[in-house]
Amino acid sequence: MRKQKVTFADIAKETGFSKTTISRYFNAPDTLTTENQEIICRALEKLNYRENKVARILASGHTEFIGFVVPNLYMHYYAEMLHQMLTSYSKYGYKFLVFESYDKEDYERTYLQDLLSYNVEGIIILSHAIPSRELASYGVPVVAIEREDHYISSVNTDNLMGGVQAASLLYKCGCDDLFFIDGPILDLARPHGRRDGFINICTEKGIPFEVLISDVDNSDYKETYNAFSKMVDDIALRYPGKKKGIFCANDTYASMVLTHLVRSYGHFPDDFSLIGFDGSPVSENAIIPFSTIGQQINVIAERALEVLNEQIEARNKRIPESVPIRHEVVTPVVINRETTSQSVLAEPASGYKTGGIGRRSKGGKINNSLLGT
Amino acid sequence: MRKQKVTFADIAKETGFSKTTISRYFNAPDTLTTENQEIICRALEKLNYRENKVARILASGHTEFIGFVVPNLYMHYYAEMLHQMLTSYSKYGYKFLVFESYDKEDYERTYLQDLLSYNVEGIIILSHAIPSRELASYGVPVVAIEREDHYISSVNTDNLMGGVQAASLLYKCGCDDLFFIDGPILDLARPHGRRDGFINICTEKGIPFEVLISDVDNSDYKETYNAFSKMVDDIALRYPGKKKGIFCANDTYASMVLTHLVRSYGHFPDDFSLIGFDGSPVSENAIIPFSTIGQQINVIAERALEVLNEQIEARNKRIPESVPIRHEVVTPVVINRETTSQSVLAEPASGYKTGGIGRRSKGGKINNSLLGT
DNA sequence: TTGTAAGCGTTATCAA
């Protein structure tokens, strides 16, 4: 029924050694004579041996499996995080078992149980349906990324700092009024660092500001777009002649705001500044590359594996040590592009000598007729 | 050293049954009395049993592991494909071991060997560094997606049909001249269906056309952007007064062309039509949602698993059957948006009563002064 | 319906 595989027993028979010696050839070759190594090596080739890690795992207890649980993979942030995790292969040799939970509690729990049954050595979790208290009880090292992390280790972007950076940049580029725009906050455990950092700076500098939260289900692009468009129109209407700085909670939102502005004005208007959050490709590839607070996903991934690996190693010792929980924080980086420059006009792609059509508005004043309905 | 785990032996001792009966409780519960099921169930809870799939795998030979090898995950297409694969969990229960090969032969081979050592039951491969002939020799079911597939099963988008659809749409919306734009073709095995379908229609309808291939390394966004911009400027210069229909080999390219056009004109120009390929989010979320030939990634993923599963099941039979290789083809769908409509003017977001600035060009004629250098 | 016993292919322990 099974493909007949070559096992240590076969090699042993072929070479006259015991299975133990064959095992040692792989795990501690130095304990063999060079000659014998040669002999075994030849036998391996002759018989075309292929290692069987499942058997090894069963015997040793070390799977080198890491469970990776994300809400989804169609969002760039999560896919990029997985990408960065996989990149670590050469360093740790961990294999990743990937699951999408869609933030549904039952899915998440099922998958986690599944992971445990595969004896994963650790879990990286980005979805947030299950409280960290429960995760901690699994008896497996767990590192959280951007989620509630009371009872487990975690690595997070310094959102507060990000909010500070964003507001500061908007302030520096001469904005009179600042706006924080976010979608609905469904996750109650979600921290409000971005908003709070923003507010801190506004308060500190004495800049008038508003916090605008859309309540539209953000799974629908068009609806969300329309909601944000309305917000922006409203802002334009209420603050004529002022320079308005908008900080969006993420790049997707920022992209929508940008799109709306450019579609309305035919260019990026003088009297607006815009900054997003995440540093996702859309910020660079948008019609006008826009400023953003870049999350260092590579650093986060690296750090998370560091923390996880530390715990795994401690656990694998003969006398398992218990490592204290760690909460790491990664500072985001300001990515300063056209939408937050003093002269905020969108320059055309290089190669053009003269302006196209409608590239300048008439002096930072927007046309009220734009703001219908 | 190891966390003491509860095993069948423990349950057996607790309940007075044999290990076999416990095993049966999980794999064929119907063969037990309801009473005894109850008894075992209670014991499981009492001892807090957790199944160990590694042991099961070793004993049964069935891992339920599928190897998934992609060039990368930062491109939306690949991430989305993985997403769709993971979605199949409820249907097949396969667990995916994910690797990024960056299309490097040595990486790819290492990872494949690794997958084999974990006794994966099958492999889905999208990267193309290793010839299918070698893959076929591994003795494990393999399904290729969008790559050379001479010796293995595969599922592909009907690229030829896609090219036909694209050219037909451009023809229908009144274009005088058609252009196929693509980046460098590094992969020699890559089929030219999109281009060929395009050419077929152009020839059939007697429309003048050009095939334009950039030779700029497409890993650099800016460079690629500039290269395509130049192409477009050149087209505009050479075909004044004509309606020019551009078909880009993928949405990323189309997005660049669109961006360039909108940046140059302040809006999407009358005398251009544009269609991309892939149906990626950028086509919908771009400043002007553009037309595209949508790949049905969900269908492709589903079909691939179907084919793979068929082979796996055949192989798992007592007398393994050999299933012939299958080459499936999935027809793409035309996604018709503003950039290929007769009146191709970009309408502003709803809610605006009057036009903004520079939303109309003066009659399909472009300004030559735009085309500097 | 249940039990016995022999694996599955390694690693770990102890002894030689």
Next chain:
DNA sequence: TTGATAACGCTTACAA
């Protein structure tokens, strides 16, 4: 430096 033997935790004939 090497080997015999017992795990590892489950599945699977075959027997009862």
